[in-house]
Amino acid sequence: MKKYLKSIFALLAAAALVLPVVAGCGGGNGDEPEPEEPPIVDPDPKPPVSDPVDYAGELKLDFESETKKQEVKVRNFIDGDTTHFDPVNSDLTGYNSADFAGTDGFIKARYIAVDTPESTGDIEKWGKTASKFTRGKLEKAQKIVVESDDSRWNIDSTGERYVLWIWYIPEGGTEFRNLNVEILQNGLAFASSTAQNRYGETAFAALNQARDQQLCIYSPRDTVDENFFEGDALPVDLKQLRFRVSDYVDKRVSVDGVVVALLADGAFQTAYIEDYVEADGVAYGMAVFLGTSTSALSKVFTVGNTVHVNGVVTYYETGDTYQISDVHANAIRPRDNDSFVTGTGEVHFQELTAKQVTKEDLTMEFTVKGEDGEETLEDVTIKFGEAVMGSSVSMTNLKVVSAYTTQKGDNTGAISLTCQQTNADGSTTTITVRTLPLFEDGVLIPQSRYEGKTINVKGIIDKYDGDYQVKVNLPANIEIVG
Numbered sequence: 001m002k003k004y005l006k007s008i009f010a011l012l013a014a015a016a017l018v019l020p021v022v023a024g025c026g027g028g029n030g031d032e033p034e035p036e037e038p039p040i041v042d043p044d045p046k047p048p049v050s051d052p053v054d055y056a057g058e059l060k061l062d063f064e065s066e067t068k069k070q071e072v073k074v075r076n077f078i079d080g081d082t083t084h085f086d087p088v089n090s091d092l093t094g095y096n097s098a099d100f101a102g103t104d105g106f107i108k109a110r111y112i113a114v115d116t117p118e119s120t121g122d123i124e125k126w127g128k129t130a131s132k133f134t135r136g137k138l139e140k141a142q143k144i145v146v147e148s149d150d151s152r153w154n155i156d157s158t159g160e161r162y163v164l165w166i167w168y169i170p171e172g173g174t175e176f177r178n179l180n181v182e183i184l185q186n187g188l189a190f191a192s193s194t195a196q197n198r199y200g201e202t203a204f205a206a207l208n209q210a211r212d213q214q215l216c217i218y219s220p221r222d223t224v225d226e227n228f229f230e231g232d233a234l235p236v237d238l239k240q241l242r243f244r245v246s247d248y249v250d251k252r253v254s255v256d257g258v259v260v261a262l263l264a265d266g267a268f269q270t271a272y273i274e275d276y277v278e279a280d281g282v283a284y285g286m287a288v289f290l291g292t293s294t295s296a297l298s299k300v301f302t303v304g305n306t307v308h309v310n311g312v313v314t315y316y317e318t319g320d321t322y323q324i325s326d327v328h329a330n331a332i333r334p335r336d337n338d339s340f341v342t343g344t345g346e347v348h349f350q351e352l353t354a355k356q357v358t359k360e361d362l363t364m365e366f367t368v369k370g371e372d373g374e375e376t377l378e379d380v381t382i383k384f385g386e387a388v389m390g391s392s393v394s395m396t397n398l399k400v401v402s403a404y405t406t407q408k409g410d411n412t413g414a415i416s417l418t419c420q421q422t423n424a425d426g427s428t429t430t431i432t433v434r435t436l437p438l439f440e441d442g443v444l445i446p447q448s449r450y451e452g453k454t455i456n457v458k459g460i461i462d463k464y465d466g467d468y469q470v471k472v473n474l475p476a477n478i479e480i481v482g
Contacts, residue, residue: 052185052209052213053185053205053206053209054185055178055181055182055184055185055202055203055205055206055209056177056178056179056181056182056185056206057175057177058202059178059181059199059202060176061145061147061167061176061178066150066151067147067148067149067150067151067198068099068147068148068151068152068153069145069146069147069148070087070088070099070107070145070146071087071088071143071144071145072085072086072087072088072107072144072145072146073085073086073088073144074086074138074139074144075106076317076318077131077134077135077138077317078120078317078318079116079118079119079120079127079130079131079134080114080116080117080119080127080130080131080133080134080183080188080189081110081111081114081115081116081130081134081183081189082108082109082110082111082161083109083111083134083138083166084106084107084108084109084318085106085107085109085144085146086105086106086107087099087100087105087106087107099153100153100162107146107162107164108160108161108162109146109161109162109163109164109166110156110161110162110163110164111163111164111165111166111179111180111183112149112163112164112165112180112192112193112197112198113180113181113184113191113192113193113194113197113199113200113203114180114183114184114189114190114192114194115189115190115191115192116130116131116134116183116188116189116190117130117190117217119131119314120289120291120314120325121268121289121290121291121292121325121326122291122325122326123228123312123314123325123326124228125217125225125228125230126188126216126217126225126227126228127228128225128227128228128250129188129216129225129226129227129228130183130188130189130216132227133183133186133188134179134183137168137170137177137179137182138166138168138179140170140171141168141169141170141171142168142169142170142171142173143168143169143176144166144167144168145166145167145168145176146162146164146165146166146167147164147165147166147167148162148163148164148165149163149164149165149197149198150198165178165180165198165199166178166179166180167179178199178202180199180203181199181202181203181206182206184203184206184207184210185206185207185209185210186210186215186216187210187211187213187214187215187216187217187218187219188215188216188217189207189217190217191204191207194207227250228250229250229251229252229312231251231252232252233252233253233254233310233337234248234251234252234253234254235253235254235255236248236253236254236255237255237256237275237284238255238256238257238273238274238275238284238285238286239275239277239280239284239364240366241253241255241284241286241313242284242285242286242382242386242387242389243364243366243380243382243387244366244380245313245322248313249313249314249315249322250312250313250314251312251313252310252311252312252326252337253310253311253312253313253324254308254309254310255273255286255308255309255324256275256306256307256308256309256342257273257274257275257285257286257306257307257309258273258274258275258276258304258305258306258307258345258346258347258348259271259272259273259301259302259303259304259305259306259307260272260273260274260285260303260347260348260391260392260460261303261392261460261473262298262301262302262303263436263460263471263473264436265410265411266409266410267292268289268290268291268292268293269290269291269292269293269297269298270287270288270289270290270323271287271288271290271301272285272286272287272288272390272391272392272460273285273286273288273307273309273390274286274347274348274390274391274392276346276348276350280364281350282350282362282387282388283348283350283388283391283392284387284388284391285388285389285390285391285392285460285461286322286323286324286389286390287316287319287321287322287323287324287389287390288301288309288311288323288324288327289314289316289323289324289325289327290327291325294329296329296330296331297327297328297329297339299329299331299341300329300339300340300341301339303347304344304345304346304347305341305343305344305345306341306342306343306344306345307339307340307341307342308339308340308341308342309324309327309339310327310328310337310338310339311324311325311326311327311339312324312325312326313325319462319463319464320463320465320466321389321462321463322389327339347392348391348392349392349393349394349458350388350391350392350393350394351393351394351395351396352388352393352394352395353395353421353423353429354395354398354419354420354421354429354430354431355421355423355429356384357384357385357388357393357431357461357468358385358429358430358431358467358468359384359429360383360384361381361382361383361384362381362382362383362384362387363379363380363381364379364380365377365378365379365380366378366379366380385461385463385468388461389461389462389463389468390460390461390462391460391461392458392459392460393458393459393460393461393470394456394457394458395421395431395456395457395470396456396481397421397422397454397456397481397482398417398419398420398421398431398433398454398455398456398457399419399420399421399422399453399454400417400418400419400433400450400451400452400453400454400455401418401419401420401430402417402418402451403415403416403417403418403447403448403450403451404416404418404447405446405447411436411437412437413437413438413444414434414435414436414437415434415435415438415445415447415450416432416433416434416435417432417433417434417435417447417450417455418430418432419431419432419433419455431468431469431470432464432467432469432470433455433457433459433469433470433472433478434462434464434469434470434471434472435471435472435473435478436471436472436473438472438474438475438478439475440475445475449480450478450480453480453482454480454481454482455478455479455480455481456478456479456481457470457472457477457478457479458472458477459471459472459473459477460473
């Protein structure tokens with residue numbers, strides 16, 4: 001009995017030691033502790049992602065392999081998977097411009113194994129991000145080498161672009177990195193025969209890793225791409241767009257104008273629209289890139305139509321100018337972001353001088369809203385040529401001092417006329433008149449038709465190699481007057 005009582009007292013003492021601890025977990029008020037919430041279970045569990053592999057750095061450029069290799073420098077950035085390069089005369093393989101005679105001695109490179117979203121004609125999510133990624137890597141590269149997939153320089157189905165691997169040494173680095181694979185491992189490209197090439201195993205592994213990590217194009221649909229504008233189109237007029245274009249780059253806009261020209265460059269078409277502001281005495285213009293235009297777009301962008309354009313403002317590096325891209329039209333089922341005809345208008349052909357376009361500035365006053373919401377007036381000055389880019393113009397008494405005819409490519413037969421116009425003070429200003437291939441009764445018009453002559457022209461203000469020019473697409477728009 002005594003042993004039994006001792007056991008009871010021992011149990012009570014042990015309980016006394018435990019009870020204060022239990023009461024403390026309940027907040028010290030004697031209540032029962034609140035039950036813990038059950039853990040949240042992921043209905044679609046994914047395996048943990050291991051540390052990412054740098055496949056672009058692991059891959060090595062073998063200078064002793066049978067592939068073709070050429071050191072290059074960037075000529076033009078096009079988009080995420082296309083770049084134009086100039087060959088560099090180096091000891092790498094020896095410079096041979098004849099290898100690239102099909103593209104006038106430079107290399108239009110289409111990257112093997114990658115297909116980045118569109119960022120030129122059409123604008124797709126992650127396209128601009130991919131384009132900026134490629135540019136960022138190559139702009140600061142110490143050295144760039146292009147490599148073929150086998151023992152030949154191979155051209156794609158367009159007949160103009162070489163399909164290539166792109167290698168570069170980054171700033172401060174010592175080893176080459178493979179840019180094709182680097183684009184894939186960062187989730188900035190879809191598969192494009194990714195496993196069916198020289199470095200297919202590595203390229204496909206890089207692609208799968210990006211998928212597992214849900215990077216960029218493989219991220220959830222609601223992931224924000226800071227380089228892709230997803231809001232409603234911003235209403236703007238052509239004058240505002242020209243003077244404050246930096247406010248609208250890479251954003252979707254809606255703007256109205258009269259179609260003054262529709263010009264083709266190979267398979268691609270570009271329309272030009274203008275808005276003549278009588279109070280300023282100036283027609284403000286803009287190029288609208290239609291790409292491989294559909295019949296619906298061609299019907300909308302017919303010369304003389306007034307159109308409502310819905311598209312994205314982009315910088316066109318090759319032309320050193322701005323344009324509206326990602327333009328669509330659907331005559332059967334129009335969508336909110338389609339472009340459409342609103343009526344008919346007049347092609348103004350404003351009369352300008354070569355000096356105005358190439359030398360002078362234009363200042364206009366705009367209302368600007370500050371961060372505090374207060375509106376102020378601000379003078380904005382741009383080059384006169386920028387204000388009228390893409391608009392219709394006429395110029396008189398241009399003396400042709402030299403001429404050149406394009407001998408290769410889609411523009412074979414196009415003529416460049418270097419002209420001089422006499423100013424009021426007796427000085428002269430030089431401007432180029434650039435024609436498309438011009439035909440008369442089915443026969444190509446030669447440059448000799450205009451050499452040494454004085455001409456009046458009607459055309460579109462354009463730019464080439466940083467210089468403003470007048471682009472002419474019809475023989476009737478060049479009148480010989482002397």
